Amino acid sequence: MFKSRTLFIVGAGASAEIGLPTGAALKEQIASAVDIRFEDGFRMTRGDHKIADALKRYCIARPEAHLNVNTFYGAGRLIAAALPQAISIDNYIDAHRGNGTIELVGKLGIVSAILYAERNSKLYINPGDGNYDPSSINGAWYLPFFQILTENVAVADVDSLFDNVDIITFNYDRCIEHFLWEAIQRYYDVSPEAAAVSMKRLRILHPYGRIGCLPWELKPQAIPFGMSPDSGILLSLVEGIKTFTERVEEGTLLAAIHNAVEKAEIIVFLGFGYADQNMQLLTPRRSDYQSTARRVFGTASGMSKSDAGVVTSEIGQNLLGRGWHGIDQRFTNLAIELRTDLRCAGLFSEFWRSISRA
Known part of the structure; x- marks a missing residue:
């Protein structure tokens, strides 16, 4: 399991590893x-x-x-x-x-x-076609994430899986939730209902909404993963989608986003584009805000080293609530580690111990 309070900030590149287009x-x-x-x-x-x-x-x-x-x-x-x-x-x-x-x-x-x-992703299973096969997503970050999550966690303690994990995903899809619900059932040999109980402890936030809840969440607007809806359902699901201008500006969701950032000891960006409007949404606005983060890791695949340097400074000066030179000197040059040569799965391979045990 994750030793420290770890926040994953997820963008479109993270869903691409299981077959979603970007x-x-x-x-x-x-x-x-x-x-x-x-x-x-x-x-x-x-x-x-x-x-x-x-x-x-x-x-x-x-x-x-x-x-x-x-x-x-x-x-x-x-x-x-x-x-x-x-x-x-x-x-x-x-x-x-x-x-x-x-x-x-x-x-x-x-x-x-x-x-x-969703329907064409590596996670989708046609109803009646059998169980989900984890080997279908070899090479995606989902597997190393789940391996760290479950390391040294026995079935009797399955409800503690997410004690140190928060996720903020800027994606509309439900891939993370669907994968974890399926994976918990297979790994621990528990019922769908028991897996759903464990999943309720996961703090996962969608700043721009998502295309409905999944059936096991037992909430309104539930729609199966990858379902092909009729036009009436399609129209109803529009209500769950938020644009840049509609994104949450006040209220409990924004407070939860800022709380996750403030309490994170480790922050991991996965397939994230570091767009200004999204970085602003993540940044707490209290004048006395000081992050507790000790390490930050992130993918920046396809980004130039020059631009990665700019993003690194923005994270240090804005998201962490202190200037780059104010970062704990024990981790000088390692406190914020953006890798232009790694995708999400590669980041886990490179920093497995640093992410899970720091």
């Missing part, structure tokens, strides 16, 4: 889904039929607003044409903040793409 591939999927076009006025030739039907449902349910579904279809075509120029779908929606039409179509695209990605 960057250009995700934009292409969303663009294809919302690029709704018809021939002869009625035969749909492009776009996702379920998204088209969800937009019809949305308009029909609001007769007093006199909505025209073609306006929404047009917004989808605008999104599809512009996405190649955007950093991400989130950035595009943010650029059009206040435009509810673009926001709704964009969010439907996100929900559809993420559910499709």
